[in-house]
Amino acid sequence: MFGTEKARVVKSSSSSPGLVQSEPRENGTTLSSHSVINLDHGDPTMYETYWQRMGDKCTVVITGSQSLSYFVNMKNLCWFLQPELEESIKRLHRVVGNAVTKDYHVVVGTGSTQLFQAALYAISPSDAPEPASVVCAVPYYSLYADVTDFLRSGLYKWEGDAHGFDKDGAYIELVTSPNNPDGTTREAIVEPGGGEGKLIHDLAYYWPNFTPITKPADHDIMLFTASKCSGHAGSRIGWALVKDEDVAKKMSKFIELNTIGVSKESQLRAAKVLGVIADGCQYCDSLDSDDVFKYGKLIMSERWKKLRDVVGQSDLFSLPVYPKEYCNFMGKFTTSNPAFAWMKCNRLVEDCAEFLRGHKILTRSGVRFGVDSKHVRVSMVSNDEEFDLFIERLQAIQEISNGYHI
Numbered sequence: 001m002f003g004t005e006k007a008r009v010v011k012s013s014s015s016s017p018g019l020v021q022s023e024p025r026e027n028g029t030t031l032s033s034h035s036v037i038n039l040d041h042g043d044p045t046m047y048e049t050y051w052q053r054m055g056d057k058c059t060v061v062i063t064g065s066q067s068l069s070y071f072v073n074m075k076n077l078c079w080f081l082q083p084e085l086e087e088s089i090k091r092l093h094r095v096v097g098n099a100v101t102k103d104y105h106v107v108v109g110t111g112s113t114q115l116f117q118a119a120l121y122a123i124s125p126s127d128a129p130e131p132a133s134v135v136c137a138v139p140y141y142s143l144y145a146d147v148t149d150f151l152r153s154g155l156y157k158w159e160g161d162a163h164g165f166d167k168d169g170a171y172i173e174l175v176t177s178p179n180n181p182d183g184t185t186r187e188a189i190v191e192p193g194g195g196e197g198k199l200i201h202d203l204a205y206y207w208p209n210f211t212p213i214t215k216p217a218d219h220d221i222m223l224f225t226a227s228k229c230s231g232h233a234g235s236r237i238g239w240a241l242v243k244d245e246d247v248a249k250k251m252s253k254f255i256e257l258n259t260i261g262v263s264k265e266s267q268l269r270a271a272k273v274l275g276v277i278a279d280g281c282q283y284c285d286s287l288d289s290d291d292v293f294k295y296g297k298l299i300m301s302e303r304w305k306k307l308r309d310v311v312g313q314s315d316l317f318s319l320p321v322y323p324k325e326y327c328n329f330m331g332k333f334t335t336s337n338p339a340f341a342w343m344k345c346n347r348l349v350e351d352c353a354e355f356l357r358g359h360k361i362l363t364r365s366g367v368r369f370g371v372d373s374k375h376v377r378v379s380m381v382s383n384d385e386e387f388d389l390f391i392e393r394l395q396a397i398q399e400i401s402n403g404y405h406i
């Protein structure tokens with residue numbers, strides 16, 4: 001039903017591999033037995049075939065005279081937010097039922113990575129003697145630590161694992177649900193002790209292709225991104241739903257000082273894409289429909305099945321198991337099919353990422369997520385060709401492991 005797209009690959013070489021665009025080969029594929037497949041990043045190229053099938057539905061024409069001004073609407077708290085995008089965001093959340101938007105302020109950002117920084121700035125006390133502690137339960141999204149401490153802010157500081165955190169003073173707990181890297185549904189865990197706690201909910205993966213939608217989320221600050229919802233990571237559009245007006249104003253101020261707003265072209269494109277997704281959900285209900293979530297769910301569950309089948313052939317690797325829950329969007333019980341596989345190497349191999357690298361599979365080590373090197377995070381949202389080669393190589397590893405008991 002959905003054709004295979006040309007793959008972006010890392011070519012294997014005797015020196016350390018770098019990311020290169022490979023040349024298509026004569027049979028139409030781009031990967032060979034020498035190619036290194038890069039499943040380290042969560043680059044959502046899986047969606048390419050869906051959007052090709054959608055043809056011109058999302059085409060946006062922008063003339064030379066459009067988008068010259070910095071400004072959109074100075075009366076709006078987020079003065080650089082395109083009204084079309086705000087409308088599409090609210091409509092999509094209404095249709096999917098994954099977040100409350102009534103009485104929330106929408107703040108747009110250059111990806112949710114910018115909004116994460118804007119939120120840290122907005123909720124850290126500006127007059128505290130010490131920076132606010134930023135924590136997240138392990139395994140946590142690897143970029144949180146890097147981004148939090150990159151500029152050595154005096155306002156906030158990365159303190160690592162939220163388990164057992166009991167430092168006095170202000171703290172910010174990051175709650176990623178479903179979690180990157182392990183796909184679990186999460187809630188805040190820090191018990192407020194001597195300090196004042198604030199929460200940022202990163203809901204990048206709270207969409208029905210990845211996880212059952214059990215209720216509309218209604219937290220103080222919720223971050224979403226087009227990267228994981230529609231697959232348009234390159235457009236760099238994220239949005240925050242923010243309850244408190246002053247926090248939303250401060251987040252907008254951060255973005256004003258950081259990038260003087262957010263690309264109007266990207267916002268218009270995202271508005272169109274999210275609108276087409278909302279239309280697809282509302283008007284179609286067959287699996288062959290235009291519904292990107294049903295498409296995504298089908299692909300993800302096929303991929304997870306293939307992965308579990310191969311992993312199940314021995315005890316060399318293990319994977320998390322997810323409960324079945326009622327998904328209000330799908331109208332039935334479903335299981336999570338996360339965007340990443342959180343794989344553990346159970347025996348002999350100490351450094352799983354290094355071991356898989358030896359088999360030309362690049363993954364991200366558990367160490368980057370605050371855990372150990374026996375774990376790796378593997379992207380499940382690459383294109384078909386890369387995913388199939390990953391499964392093929394894992395199968396070969398299993399056969400060797402079963403035959404020779406490595």
Ligand SMILES: Cc1ncc(COP(=O)(O)O)c(C=O)c1O
Nearest residue numbers: 042111112113180204225227238
């Ligand atoms: C949990 C989580 N939050 C945020 C992001 C970044 O999103 P964006 O592309 O919008 O910056 C990612 C990307 O992988 C993610 O996994």
